[in-house]
Amino acid sequence: MGLLDDVVKGVGDGIKTVGEGFNKIQNKTQETMQSMNLENRLRALEAKKSVALTNLGKLVYDKYEKGDEVGEDVLKRKVGEVVEIEKEIDMAKTELNTIKEQNSPDVSQSTKAENRAGYARTPGFVCPHCQAPANQEKLFCAFCGGELKSKKNGGSESSHSSEGSEAPPEGS
Numbered sequence: 001m002g003l004l005d006d007v008v009k010g011v012g013d014g015i016k017t018v019g020e021g022f023n024k025i026q027n028k029t030q031e032t033m034q035s036m037n038l039e040n041r042l043r044a045l046e047a048k049k050s051v052a053l054t055n056l057g058k059l060v061y062d063k064y065e066k067g068d069e070v071g072e073d074v075l076k077r078k079v080g081e082v083v084e085i086e087k088e089i090d091m092a093k094t095e096l097n098t099i100k101e102q103n104s105p106d107v108s109q110s111t112k113a114e115n116r117a118g119y120a121r122t123p124g125f126v127c128p129h130c131q132a133p134a135n136q137e138k139l140f141c142a143f144c145g146g147e148l149k150s151k152k153n154g155g156s157e158s159s160h161s162s163e164g165s166e167a168p169p170e171g172s
Contacts, residue, residue: 031099038096045092049085056082090123114142 056078063070098120101107121133129146141148 028103031103035096035099038092038099042089042092042096045085045089049082049089052078052082052085087123094121094123 056075059070059075059078062068102112120135122136125134125136126132127134127141127144127146127148130141130144132141132143134141134148136148139147139149
């Protein structure tokens with residue numbers, strides 16, 4: 001019965017390998033679909049932002065060139081709408097980058113672990129010590145361990161950076 005046992009074991013191992021391969025394909029397909037959905041959402045948000053900026057520009061033009069009565073409150077509200085759209089865009093970009101980082105061989109294992117654990121960087125917020133992208137809801141930086149919120153200010157101190165800040169090289 002040794003040969004039959006070897007055949008059964010071989011078939012079982014083959015089925016297990018095929019099952020693992022199928023699971024990898026399924027996971028990759030789901031990640032690709034998530035990425036595509038987020039990219040479509042980003043395009044829609046960019047279009048929405050473009051329309052909002054065009055409308056804001058038309059109001060400013062009408063106010064200064066045509067002399068139309070456009071209240072400051074209306075302009076502030078329209079600017080606020082653009083700011084909210086930009087926040088949505090930043091959140092979608094962060095989510096998309098997180099998905100892409102999970103599959104990139106160039107991303108450190110610690111970053112992948114942070115992503116799996118649900119650690120999310122706040123767009124535009126950096127650690128005041130190492131300038132790494134950070135989460136403003138956390139007390140300490142995931143990169144250097146530095147304090148993110150000042151105790152003397154009641155935790156209201158924050159460090160915002162310009163768009164597109166990048167993490168420092170590993171080992172900093």
